Amino acid sequence: MDYFKKLQELLKIEQEEDRASYQQLTATASLNVRRANGLTWYPIAIKDTELGRGDYLTVEVERTTHQDLSHQFRPGVSAVLFSNHDAKKDRVEGTISWQGGNRMKIALRTDELPEWSRDGKLGIDLLFDDNSYDEMQNALKLAATLSEKNEEGRLIKILTGQQKPTFNTELPAFTSPKLNASQQVAVNKILAANDLAIVHGPPGTGKTTTLIQAIKALIKQEHKQILVVAPSNAAVDLLSERLFEEGVNVLRIGNPARVSERLLSLTLENKMAEHSSNKEIKRLKKQANEFRDMAHKYKRNFGKSEREQRKALFDEARNIMKQVDKTEEYIIEDVLNKAQVITATLVGANNYAIRHLKYHTVVIDEAGQALEPACWIPILKAQKVILAGDHCQLPPTIKSNEAARKGLNNTLLEKCVTLHPEAVVLLEEQYRMHELIMGYSSNIFYQDQLKAHASVAQHLLFTEDTPLSFVDTAGCGFDEKQDGTSTTNPEEAAFLFRHLTQLATALGAHYQAANFPTIAVISPYKQQVQLLQELLQHAPVLQNHRNKISVNTIDSFQGQERDIVYISMTRSNTDNKIGFLSDIRRMNVAMTRARKKLVVIGDSGTLSQLPFYADFITYATDRNSYQSAWEFAE
Numbered sequence: 332m333d334y335f336k337k338l339q340e341l342l343k344i345e346q347e348e349d350r351a352s353y354q355q356l357t358a359t360a361s362l363n364v365r366r367a368n369g370l371t372w373y374p375i376a377i378k379d380t381e382l383g384r385g386d387y388l389t390v391e392v393e394r395t396t397h398q399d400l401s402h403q404f405r406p407g408v409s410a411v412l413f414s415n416h417d418a419k420k421d422r423v424e425g426t427i428s429w430q431g432g433n434r435m436k437i438a439l440r441t442d443e444l445p446e447w448s449r450d451g452k453l454g455i456d457l458l459f460d461d462n463s464y465d466e467m468q469n470a471l472k473l474a475a476t477l478s479e480k481n482e483e484g485r486l487i488k489i490l491t492g493q494q495k496p497t498f499n500t501e502l503p504a505f506t507s508p509k510l511n512a513s514q515q516v517a518v519n520k521i522l523a524a525n526d527l528a529i530v531h532g533p534p535g536t537g538k539t540t541t542l543i544q545a546i547k548a549l550i551k552q553e554h555k556q557i558l559v560v561a562p563s564n565a566a567v568d569l570l571s572e573r574l575f576e577e578g579v580n581v582l583r584i585g586n587p588a589r590v591s592e593r594l595l596s597l598t599l600e601n602k603m604a605e606h607s608s609n610k611e612i613k614r615l616k617k618q619a620n621e622f623r624d625m626a627h628k629y630k631r632n633f634g635k636s637e638r639e640q641r642k643a644l645f646d647e648a649r650n651i652m653k654q655v656d657k658t659e660e661y662i663i664e665d666v667l668n669k670a671q672v673i674t675a676t677l678v679g680a681n682n683y684a685i686r687h688l689k690y691h692t693v694v695i696d697e698a699g700q701a702l703e704p705a706c707w708i709p710i711l712k713a714q715k716v717i718l719a720g721d722h723c724q725l726p727p728t729i730k731s732n733e734a735a736r737k738g739l740n741n742t743l744l745e746k747c748v749t750l751h752p753e754a755v756v757l758l759e760e761q762y763r764m765h766e767l768i769m770g771y772s773s774n775i776f777y778q779d780q781l782k783a784h785a786s787v788a789q790h791l792l793f794t795e796d797t798p799l800s801f802v803d804t805a806g807c808g809f810d811e812k813q814d815g816t817s818t819t820n821p822e823e824a825a826f827l828f829r830h831l832t833q834l835a836t837a838l839g840a841h842y843q844a845a846n847f848p849t850i851a852v853i854s855p856y857k858q859q860v861q862l863l864q865e866l867l868q869h870a871p872v873l874q875n876h877r878n879k880i881s882v883n884t885i886d887s888f889q890g891q892e893r894d895i896v897y898i899s900m901t902r903s904n905t906d907n908k909i910g911f912l913s914d915i916r917r918m919n920v921a922m923t924r925a926r927k928k929l930v931v932i933g934d935s936g937t938l939s940q941l942p943f944y945a946d947f948i949t950y951a952t953d954r955n956s957y958q959s960a961w962e963f964a965e
């Protein structure tokens with residue numbers, strides 16, 4: 332079908348761009364730069380080796396310096412072990428099977444460590460991750476084939492708009508005291524759907540709470556295992572924990588982003604380790620390692636009979652490992668059978684342990700941030716799919732402008748909301764924002780349908796405070812500065828901290844340090860964020876509250892909330908340029924992070940050329956929330 336051909340082409344463009352930028356970063360970069368970008372660990376020490384599944388050798392390594400640098404090594408991603416003697420020749424590729432702290436395990440495609448690993452310093456480089464792209468391409472290919480079929484193609488036809496979803500209207504109504512009215516409507520829609528239901532969850536509306544209750548109700552209704560996926564590990568972690576807290580038997584496939592005892596206990600590795608048959612595996616592995624050690628006593632340059640001895644011992648070790656594989660397969664199957672819910676990332680749905688499984692229902696959370704090709708991996712395993720997310724917030728990041736422009740930035744969630752409005756339920760009640768903070772976003776993005784729950788509708792930092800301010804810098808001469816591709820506005824940044832300092836001083840009269848409100852300082856521009864971070868170091872009053880203040884880009888705050896949010900709009904020029912401020916979904920995210928106070932600082936002259944900002948300024952003015960930076964009393 333052309334639909335999938337087009338997606339395949341767009342994905343190819345994206346992969347090429349992704350690879351090119353990766354290669355640029357690695358090929359030309361020095362060791363120091365690669366290390367700083369989190370692409371290299373060097374030097375490392377080998378801590379342990381163990382024969383793994385098949386003909387793989389699992390090597391545990393530790394980085395011995397630069398331990399505080401963040402890095403991009405994630406389980407499932409390809410990496411290469413190299414020696415500093417000749418990094419081009421002395422290298423062996425593998426896949427990361429585990430990562431924690433300053434250690435990781437890589438499964439190498441060899442059955443013993445190469446000779447060169449014994450002398451010279453060793454390092455690990457990250458390789459470009461083709462695997463995820465391959466999985467997505469395969470899913471798209473399969474989708475194109477299946478879409479031609481009647482029975483198996485049904486869900487695909489619905490999701491691509493050639494058929495309509497159907498609903499069972501005869502079910503008894505589901506009710507729950509834990510859910511509000513629209514949340515219950517959503518669960519009823521999910522239960523009634525034969526093929527597709529969509530939960531549209533604007534900021535703070537309890538999308539996760541709703542999904543958890545829906546999943547429990549689905550388990551009761553279907554008595555079948557459910558697959559729950561999301562694009563990011565962080566989102567999968569959250570869902571896994573919440574399901575576990577509700578007493579569901581959850582199996583978390585893949586490695587959690589956050590290390591917590593509870594999350595780790597839900598992983599396949601942990602459940603396998605705790606399985607009653609694991610003792611047998613340990614015994615066999617020990618035996619295999621003993622044979623391997625004996626084999627190593629015969630060096631390669633020994634005579635013929637020693638070589639044969641050596642081979643026989645290796646064969647024996649390999650045979651035992653085959654038994655290990657069989658026992659492991661049995662354990663995996665047993666653990667899989669017991670799970671009521673399996674959680675994974677979109678690509679993780681094809682993890683080796685579960686790639687053969689099919690489900691009646693698949694739930695995709697954060698679907699507004701999911702690349703469509705990745706969604707097809709889990710969808711092809713299902714008869715019914717639940718999409719949850721908010722297409723009015725940020726879409727997934729796409730590296731290739733061309734692919735984005737040609738449609739890769741259009742998510743499946745967005746398409747399905749348009750195609751099948753009858754499958755959509757909007758969660759209407761939000762538990763985060765004062766109603767004045769919520770109002771503009773609700774008007775522009777949610778057809779004025781959002782309501783603030785009584786517990787938050789009027790909440791303030793203190794009685795006389797204002798929940799919303801637009802502070803206009805027009806005429807102050809706070810001009811933006813262009814530096815390459817990024818924009819800064821140093822005077823606006825300095826002004827922001829004067830404003831925040833005054834607020835913090837006022838708050839001092841109402842709050843002890845321990846319960847001081849949380850504060851986010853946000854800008855759409857990376858360079859401006861950096862500047863704001865530097866300036867924060869020099870704002871004396873704010874030093875007492877450093878642990879309550881976070882400064883970052885809008886994108887990094889998606890999904891989070893703070894009591895107070897400051898937005899530095901940054902752009903101020905006479906050429907009427909507002910660049911990517913024109914992506915209003917990004918602004919929707921920024922403006923809806925605040926619980927009790929939102930302060931937007933910007934130049935009305937520059938911003939007003941876009942109706943979205945002109946209307947926001949009018950909205951603020953009409954509600955007594957307009958302030959001129961001129962009038963700001965120092």
Ligand SMILES: Nc1ncnc2c1ncn2[C@@H]1O[C@H](COP(=O)(O)OP(=O)(O)OP(=O)(O)O)[C@@H](O)[C@H]1O
Nearest residue numbers: 509510511533534535536537538539540541762890
């Ligand atoms: N029916 C409800 N009654 C009372 N509080 C609720 C209800 N639903 C959600 N909440 C509260 O709203 C907050 C957000 O809920 P939840 O964690 O489910 O959010 P979310 O939907 O995942 O977040 P976001 O809306 O930002 O995506 C939580 O503090 C939760 O306790």
